[in-house]
Amino acid sequence: MRPRTVGTAEVTPDMKVLVTVEEAAAMLSLGRTLAWALVRRNELRSIKVGNTRRVVVASLHEYVDRQLEAG
Numbered sequence: 001m002r003p004r005t006v007g008t009a010e011v012t013p014d015m016k017v018l019v020t021v022e023e024a025a026a027m028l029s030l031g032r033t034l035a036w037a038l039v040r041r042n043e044l045r046s047i048k049v050g051n052t053r054r055v056v057v058a059s060l061h062e063y064v065d066r067q068l069e070a071g
Contacts, residue, residue, distance in 0.1 A: 018047070018054035027060055038063070 003012045019027065024044060025035035035055075038044045043066075060061035 016050070017057055019057055021046070021053055022054055023055060024055040028063070 002011045007021075021035050021039055022032055025032045028035065034043070039046045039053065039055065044063055045056045046053050047056070048054075
């Protein structure tokens with residue numbers, strides 16, 4: 001994920017609050033199909049934005065923490 005310029009500010013991936021399911025998959029080093037399954041099972045919190053689905057970045061950290069606890 002490349003930084004993007006918005007106005008005069010550069011937006012980097014670590015500044016995002018919402019990401020696509022595909023970006024979430026890449027951030028977790030998972031496949032796209034598994035990421036969508038996690039969204040459908042509500043293991044990754046997401047919202048609808050227009051006709052698209054966005055994953056809440058904080059839920060990625062929560063997912064990893066739950067996996068570590070279950071470990």
